[in-house]
Amino acid sequence: MEENSETSFYITTPIYYVNDVPHIGHAYTTIIADAISRFKKLAGYDVFFLTGTDEHGQKVEKSAAEKGMTPIQLADKVVVRFKNLWEALDIAFDSFIRTTQPSHEQGVQKIFQKLKDKGDIYKGIYEGWYCVSDETFLSEDVSLEDGGHKICPDCRQKANVVSEECYFFKLSAYEEPLIDFYQKNPTFVRPQSRMNEVVSFVRQGLKDLSITRTTVKWGISLPDDSSHTIYVWFDALHSYLTGIGYDWDSQRLDRYWPATVHLIGKDILRHHAVFWPAFLIAAGFPLPKTIYAHGWWLKDETKMSKSRGNVLDPWTILNAFGSDPLRYFLLREIPIGLDGNFSHEGFIHRVNSDLANDLGNLVQRLLTMIHNYFGGQINTLGEETDTDINLRLEFDAIKEKVSHHFEDYAINKALEEIWVFINSVNKYLADNAPWKLAKDDSQRARLGRILYQATCALRGISYFVYPVLPESSQKMWQLLGEKKPLEEESYSELAFFNLKPDQKTQKSEPLFPRVDLKHFLQEEESMDIITFDDFKRMDLRVGEIIEAERVEGTDKLVKMQVNIGTETRQMIGGIADKYAPEELIGKKVVVIVNLKTAVIRGIESQGMLLAAEVDGKAIIPVFTEDVPAGAKVL
RNA sequence: GGCGGUGUAGCUCAGGUGGUUAGAGCAUACGGCUCAUAUCCGUAGUGUCGGGGGUUCAAGUCCCUCCACCGCCA
Numbered sequence A: 001m002e003e004n005s006e007t008s009f010y011i012t013t014p015i016y017y018v019n020d021v022p023h024i025g026h027a028y029t030t031i032i033a034d035a036i037s038r039f040k041k042l043a044g045y046d047v048f049f050l051t052g053t054d055e056h057g058q059k060v061e062k063s064a065a066e067k068g069m070t071p072i073q074l075a076d077k078v079v080v081r082f083k084n085l086w087e088a089l090d091i092a093f094d095s096f097i098r099t100t101q102p103s104h105e106q107g108v109q110k111i112f113q114k115l116k117d118k119g120d121i122y123k124g125i126y127e128g129w130y131c132v133s134d135e136t137f138l139s140e141d142v143s144l145e146d147g148g149h150k151i152c153p154d155c156r157q158k159a160n161v162v163s164e165e166c167y168f169f170k171l172s173a174y175e176e177p178l179i180d181f182y183q184k185n186p187t188f189v190r191p192q193s194r195m196n197e198v199v200s201f202v203r204q205g206l207k208d209l210s211i212t213r214t215t216v217k218w219g220i221s222l223p224d225d226s227s228h229t230i231y232v233w234f235d236a237l238h239s240y241l242t243g244i245g246y247d248w249d250s251q252r253l254d255r256y257w258p259a260t261v262h263l264i265g266k267d268i269l270r271h272h273a274v275f276w277p278a279f280l281i282a283a284g285f286p287l288p289k290t291i292y293a294h295g296w297w298l299k300d301e302t303k304m305s306k307s308r309g310n311v312l313d314p315w316t317i318l319n320a321f322g323s324d325p326l327r328y329f330l331l332r333e334i335p336i337g338l339d340g341n342f343s344h345e346g347f348i349h350r351v352n353s354d355l356a357n358d359l360g361n362l363v364q365r366l367l368t369m370i371h372n373y374f375g376g377q378i379n380t381l382g383e384e385t386d387t388d389i390n391l392r393l394e395f396d397a398i399k400e401k402v403s404h405h406f407e408d409y410a411i412n413k414a415l416e417e418i419w420v421f422i423n424s425v426n427k428y429l430a431d432n433a434p435w436k437l438a439k440d441d442s443q444r445a446r447l448g449r450i451l452y453q454a455t456c457a458l459r460g461i462s463y464f465v466y467p468v469l470p471e472s473s474q475k476m477w478q479l480l481g482e483k484k485p486l487e488e489e490s491y492s493e494l495a496f497f498n499l500k501p502d503q504k505t506q507k508s509e510p511l512f513p514r515v516d517l518k519h520f521l522q523e524e525e526s527m528d529i530i531t532f533d534d535f536k537r538m539d540l541r542v543g544e545i546i547e548a549e550r551v552e553g554t555d556k557l558v559k560m561q562v563n564i565g566t567e568t569r570q571m572i573g574g575i576a577d578k579y580a581p582e583e584l585i586g587k588k589v590v591v592i593v594n595l596k597t598a599v600i601r602g603i604e605s606q607g608m609l610l611a612a613e614v615d616g617k618a619i620i621p622v623f624t625e626d627v628p629a630g631a632k633v634l
Numbered sequence B: 001g002g003c004g005g006u007g008u009a010g011c012u013c014a015g016g017u018g019g020u021u022a023g024a025g026c027a028u029a030c031g032g033c034u035c036a037u038a039u040c041c042g043u044a045g046u047g048u049c050g051g052g053g054g055u056u057c058a059a060g061u062c063c064c065u066c067c068a069c070c071g072c073c074a
Helices: A024-042 A058-066 A071-088 A102-118 A171-184 A192-203 A232-237 A250-256 A266-283 A314-321 A323-333 A344-374 A386-407 A411-432 A441-464 A470-479 A517-526 A532-536
Strands: A008-017 A046-054 A095-098 A121-131 A160-169 A225-230 A261-265 A290-294 A297-299 A340-342 A540-550 A557-563 A568-574 A588-592 A598-600 A603-605 A612-614 A617-619
Touching: A008 A024, A008 A250, A024 A046, A024 A071, A024 A261, A024 A290, A024 A297, A024 A323, A024 A386, A024 A411, A046 A071, A046 A232, A046 A250, A058 A071, A071 A095, A071 A314, A102 A121, A102 A225, A102 A232, A102 A266, A160 A266, A171 A192, A171 A266, A192 A266, A225 A232, A232 A266, A261 A266, A266 A290, A314 A323, A323 A344, A323 A411, A323 A470, A340 A344, A344 A411, A344 A441, A344 A470, A344 A517, A386 A411, A386 A441, A411 A441, A441 A470, A568 A603
Parallel strands: A008 A046, A008 A261, A046 A095, A261 A290, A297 A340
Antiparallel strands: A121 A160, A540 A557, A540 A588, A557 A568, A598 A603, A612 A617
């Protein structure tokens, strides 16, 4: 197979397992890929950005069964959640692959058959301790517990001895080729520390890899032996090939393969840096250029995990701030290989300081001045003086640096450079004080030059931030009066004076409103995420109102007798301004029955009706079908 | 246990091949400006560069040792 052209750029995220709902970790990987891909498109590369979902395997089978669904129903559902999140985060992927689509399944079968024919796959017996939850055999050096069983070191669950016939991939035969490849390509894995780990892992010796299961039904079956399904990892990794046309569009495959970057989390390094190249060598494909392993986001210094219940839902941030601030924070805070810490304080601090104060405020002050002094259109332009030239030269230097850092996937450094320039523009304005010149009519031309120069700089800034802040970037672009879409100006065409001096600019609302930390935390508190277990502590039941009467001397309170199936409870509700007591009788309502008894106006209330609050008035929900009193509400 | 890495200002970190007063951002204090989202600009700091020992005219930077933390070892 031929190598693709120099300008082709193929970037992937891992395909995400549909057993899990999307969380901040998925968002992080995908945002990195999106930012890099957007930059590369500006820089003129022929970019292909692939993401997708991994839908086979025992865990999916199991959790679908628990939810009373078929595996594909579960997958369909979770895929929608991923796609919705990507849309909200402005992820512009070129294709979304699902491992359940026929083109993928057939492709994997074909490669499997090819390796089998070649003798790299053979049939054998595997026996070992198997962890169902992690879908993996335990390492042999995991020691036996007192009960004579082994515990999975990752998930702490009991493992079973499994002995099964399966097919093996001759990984052991690829030890030398892999070492050789690593030596010739010392930056194959990034960051460097991960490359070291991979090399030392392979040097310890490789055993053959079991790549089929007879115990798992939900998977791609072997072409000629349907009692076996292909193990999820062999299945999933090949999506990088089937996703760009392997076995269905050879032209596209040739155009983009080998991949330029596989972006991954550090937990799946071995699969990508050892198994994957071995599979590829075996099947005769060129190897990807780079495997980039990024770190984890910790929440308030602790690892996020489902059992701790501290997994950060990206929607919490998205709903409150929108996409750009989240993208900015994740990409600015840490270099790609390191772990980072996510705290609301840190997030808000950075967003306020960098986005609101530095960039947002710059946009605002500049547009306001152009509006106030020139009615939005600069109509006179003095000569460029030294201070003006310096700003322009700094722009040229920054343009080089930003490009260099993006090419090196050092997005945080690129942003750092952009912000150095933003600070320079703010300083330029402070030094030249256009607001003073504005008071002197003889200085019109000088004033025009300063505002024009600063606006040219701002145009460049809005261009630079596009890969990270696509939404705000384009908004700024338009405020500066640009009609042509930003993406149509290539990185090499970008120049300081591309802005027309008499371009009509517009004022706008602040681009990034400052956020008050205390205020945000209060709101966060009030809509704090609870677990299902928390929710289950509330005993909600259908109750039938048997009696109802106005509480004497009040406008709103009604005293009711409510049948909750097992008994009749007395409750007080503040709903009389909407409902007359007599029209309540016979109504089926939702009540919380394990609420601590309260005494209202001297009357005991042993529960509470649920109601929507609209304009201060309570509105009771009703069932569309008949339900018995006492039925549980979930 | 084996291999690899980290430890630098209150916090997060930068500091190729050893070389004058060890840096940045944030936070803090003070000053300036008023076009701007109580924003912006300027000034001021503070550090036994994890501990100890060594090589050298000279070490955060090299060597030894100890301590603490982290990653990988199917």
